[in-house]
Amino acid sequence: MTGPRRPLPATRSAGASDLRRLREHRQLVQEAVPRVREAALAWRNGLAALLVALVGFGLIKGRSDIGQLADRWAAAVGLLLLAALGCGALGAMQLLLAAHGRPRALDLPSALPRALLEQREAADAARQLRRGIALTLVCTGLLVAAVGATWYGPAKENGLMRFDTPGAKVCGTVRRVSGGEAVVRTGDGEVVVPLATVLSMAPVSDCPKE
Amino acid sequence: MSVPPPAMLPYAEESEPRYVQHVADHFELRPYGKGLLLACGPCPRCAAPLEIPVVLTTVRLMSWRAPVRTDPFEVPMACNCDEDHDPRPDGVTEGCGAFWLLGVPAELA
Numbered sequence: 001m002t003g004p005r006r007p008l009p010a011t012r013s014a015g016a017s018d019l020r021r022l023r024e025h026r027q028l029v030q031e032a033v034p035r036v037r038e039a040a041l042a043w044r045n046g047l048a049a050l051l052v053a054l055v056g057f058g059l060i061k062g063r064s065d066i067g068q069l070a071d072r073w074a075a076a077v078g079l080l081l082l083a084a085l086g087c088g089a090l091g092a093m094q095l096l097l098a099a100h101g102r103p104r105a106l107d108l109p110s111a112l113p114r115a116l117l118e119q120r121e122a123a124d125a126a127r128q129l130r131r132g133i134a135l136t137l138v139c140t141g142l143l144v145a146a147v148g149a150t151w152y153g154p155a156k157e158n159g160l161m162r163f164d165t166p167g168a169k170v171c172g173t174v175r176r177v178s179g180g181e182a183v184v185r186t187g188d189g190e191v192v193v194p195l196a197t198v199l200s201m202a203p204v205s206d207c208p209k210e
Numbered sequence: 211m212s213v214p215p216p217a218m219l220p221y222a223e224e225s226e227p228r229y230v231q232h233v234a235d236h237f238e239l240r241p242y243g244k245g246l247l248l249a250c251g252p253c254p255r256c257a258a259p260l261e262i263p264v265v266l267t268t269v270r271l272m273s274w275r276a277p278v279r280t281d282p283f284e285v286p287m288a289c290n291c292d293e294d295h296d297p298r299p300d301g302v303t304e305g306c307g308a309f310w311l312l313g314v315p316a317e318l319a
Contacts, residue, residue: 002241002317002318003241004238004239004240004241005238005239005241005315005318006234006237006238006239007233007234007237007238007239007249007312007313007314007315008234008282008313008314008315009230009231009233009234009313010230010233010234010284010310010311010312010313011284011311011313012230012311013225013226013227013229013230013310013311014225014229014286014309014310014311015225018225018286018309018311019223019225019286019288019309021286022286022287022288022309025265025268025285025286028268029265029268032268032269035269036269112242112246112248112263113248113261113263114263115263115265116242116246116248116263116265119245119246119263119265119268120243120246122268122269123244123269125269126269
């Protein structure tokens with residue numbers, strides 16, 4: 001901040017239009033704080049309604065269990081949801097600050113004139129309002145991305161295979177294949193399947209209960 | 211330049227050419243952050259000591275972008291003294307009615 005300065009001489013004396021302009025400026029300055037607070041309330045309500053519609057009423061809904069997703073996608077969805085939560089909380093805080101302000105101690109002997117204090121308050125509230133809107137929209141975007149990932153992300157590969165042999169059907173996870181035999185882990189333990197006896201085999205998403 | 215002592219003048223919305231030089235000679239601009247100034251000096255009409263807040267940028271809905279000023283500019287201001295200058299018009303609670311333009315250096319914007 002620079003120190004006190006002398007004003008410059010004006011290039012002309014003031015006229016009636018300058019007086020009108022001065023009154024308009026005063027009115028704008030007086031209305032600044034209520035105007036920005038009112039705008040913040042409207043944005044807060046609008047953005048809250050948007051988020052409630054998106055999440056609360058299930059307008060967008062992904063898989064109910066992200067455990068069905070491939071591990072990396074599940075981790076990404078978790079991170080997206082965490083980031084959405086963080087942005088949403090910060091955005092809500094900024095919108096509330098813009099709408100209602102924050103009580104602060106004011107040192108009266110060094111306090112600025114009321115018009116300057118109110119102008120600072122209006123500028124702070126406008127800044128918080130802009131941040132709150134941006135953060136809430138980012139939160140919405142992250143939520144949509146998370147739901148999209150659960151829609152389009154690949155399902156977890158379980159590695160289950162079903163082998164049909166003349167004597168039995170074996171279903172489980174292939175542990176290893178060597179010497180013409182496949183070792184399959186089933187619910188009853190490991191089973192050795194001679195590959196020469198296999199009539200058909202296919203990947204399956206689930207093994208039938210015995 | 212000496213300043214005449216305060217006198218109980220009737221309220222009158224007026225601006226005279228001599229106010230320009232009076233303000234340049236006797237006023238002081240104290241900056242208080244971006245776009246906020248306090249203009250201090252004696253009223254060119256009633257000589258009351260004044261502290262006039264000068265707000266160069268205000269908030270209008272979403273916009274809070276102070277324009278970048280590279281040239282000096284002029285803002286209108288008026289006496290806001292608490293002296294007794296009757297009869298004041300309805301709705302006017304301060305000042306003697308004098309108004310003038312104040313030249314603000316670009317670096318204070």
